[in-house]
Amino acid sequence: MINGTVVTLSRIQFASTALYHFLFVPLTLGLSFLLAAIETVYVTTGKSIYKDMARFWGKLLMINFALGVATGLTMEFQFGTNWSFYSGFVGDIFGAPLAIEGLMAFFMESTFIGLMVFGWERLSRGQHLAVTWLVAFGSNLSALWILVANSFMQNPRGAAFDPLTMRMQLTSFQQLIFNPDAQSKFVHTSVAGYVTAAIFVAGVSAYYMLRNRHVDLAKRSFRMAALFGVLATIAVITLGDALGFVDARVQPTKLAAMEAVWQSEPAPMPFNLIAFPSQAKRENLGAVRVPYLLSLLVTHSLSGTVPGADALERRAVQQIEGGIPAVQALKVLARDPGNAAALAEFNAHRKDLGYGFLVQRYAPDLNDVTPAQMERAARDIMPPVAAVFWSFRVMVALGLLMLAYFVIAVLYTLRNKIQRKTWLLKMGVWMIPVPFIANEAGWLVAELGRQPWTVFDVLPTWMSASTHSVAYMAFSLIGFLVLYTAFIAVEMYLMVRAIKLGPAVHGDSGGASAQPRPSLAPRVAPAAPYGGKLEG
């Protein structure tokens, strides 16, 4: 049996690398499409300020992209190094989308991002615009494939366990990519990236406006980011609801943890606005409840219910009873693949195989499993409720905060009064970390909520890890944390430096101390600063 400390360290290592990686990814996903919007205006109007904007935001995208790729590479290797049993068990399914993701990210996206950054003087305006759109689609489509793979872990569809090869095998590629979890998760994640980019661009633009630097560029960037952000935030909330609706059917334990539902209740169920869940006591302390709201939110009806941990654990005991003969039959088939009786026994109980693995943690030989061991394994099906519950609330609260910010920002920017609202501009600068925190909280909900499984209902986490030593795992974990913290420091240094320097070809305008560059003087003339000025 794999050492429990090794499993825990493997989990911490993967979680930390994934959380670090996802500090970079959403900005790339969103900023690439915001750049496409800016460059589309440049190509259609011919006004050179939009070229300055595209080049400036493109430089920040490039910094972020480089570090995002560097942190993403190690994650893919970790599946093999730290989760070798998992990789062997589901590699036939998991490998294909992962490989396509690699091709999308490293071939399509990287090739076109190079052309985008270095091709300004070499490509025509139309060609460059096409390249920018391809970068945007490439980065988001590479995210699609990794999310298809992740969704298989949340809701395993399109695959079946083969008792002769002792691993999962792909049965339907269509089911894999059109998995409802993959669809809603991809769109939710992608548009969360748009929100991140919109807040980032609005925040940096607000910083320039507050300092009266690059005002023409900042005003236009802020306007575009605010419109981009308000629509994306509406979309991210809509898709969050869709994802919750899917989870209610395929991951009831995650939903029970998100809402801290320990005991099943009749409809309409109240919503725990605030609570302090106790995993040991199976109850909430200090709960503030809103009547009817949970049924409405989760099932979209007043008559719908959410099964509580009590009902789910009772059902898990029955599934464990069904899973034990499946694992025992599998052991026979491992020794004697032609044993027809064992194969028939396995097929009769195959749907509960994962629950047989789950109880094996407490009863390794499975010949004499006690009711206490079964109950203990059944209690394991609930994820860490407090962490999932609060991560979910942090994500939702920050999402609503960003929606409110964008609505106000759109109102003022459409009236062209944003420069006078210094409180809104200052708030914009302070808002920059908000989407990053919300994104991390979202992933904590998704992945902590999947526990105790690596592949939901199929493969428990405790048996998925590699058989490394504790010392090896501790050493590599510290190495990753130091390396990734250095990456974050480098990213922040480069970003802050690029933002302070400002756009290379765009002069300051309006600042008392900032003198416009001579060659750009016509651009900062008070009347119609960019009107009708076409690129030569």
Place this chain on the structure above:
Amino acid sequence: MRTFFYFVLFMVIAVGVIFLAAVLGARGAWYFAWLVGTAMIVLISAAGGALLDTQEEHAAERAAAERERS
């Protein structure tokens, strides 16, 4: 020739969109919503940028007219 090229290009895009709508609409409605929604978000954002130029041009014209009157 150029017009014909653009005609062919836009026809290919139109057929592609119809195909995507038919396939994704039935099997992956959220994927299709992402395609349509992303295009909408980008274009509305772009229109907002272009609108700012128009607003500033009008403001400059009004300011110039007021200067002339005074």
